[in-house]
Amino acid sequence: MKKNIETLDEAIDALLMALDDARKGELRELVPNHREEKARKWMEEVIALFGLDKPGSELSNDIERRFPDEGVFKGPVFDNANGIFEAEILLREAREALMAKK
Numbered sequence: 001m002k003k004n005i006e007t008l009d010e011a012i013d014a015l016l017m018a019l020d021d022a023r024k025g026e027l028r029e030l031v032p033n034h035r036e037e038k039a040r041k042w043m044e045e046v047i048a049l050f051g052l053d054k055p056g057s058e059l060s061n062d063i064e065r066r067f068p069d070e071g072v073f074k075g076p077v078f079d080n081a082n083g084i085f086e087a088e089i090l091l092r093e094a095r096e097a098l099m100a101k102k
Contacts (some may be wrong), residue, residue, distance in 0.1 A: 006058035008066060011050055012094045018049075027098055032091040034084050043087035050090070052083030060086050 005011050019027065026042075033039050047053050052060055063086045070089065 004058075005030075005050060008059070008093060010061055011090055012097050015046065015090070016050070016098060021096070024098060027095050028093065029064050030095060031089050032095060034088055039091070042091055043084055046087040046090055047083040052086045052090075053080065055081075063089050068085045 005014055016024070029088055030042060032042070034043065050059055051057055054060075060083070067089055070085075
């Protein structure tokens, strides 16, 4: 996987390239919601993979810039430093990109 991933598009591409067909099938069926246990496991994996729990990362900043309206949930709903907010968006967007390739 490419190091220093700084944009959401780069992260989506890297994630989809890293998944085998079985995992892509799981992603297609996933409901990216922080309240769902299965989704939380994916989010934890994505957080570790892309370092989304590191404050001020370029990838986190790019996600926040691209989805400012959703950023209002950061703080009241999502811990600002745990990366769940960014991971949920990344998984949602990766799933949409995967579904578009069908």
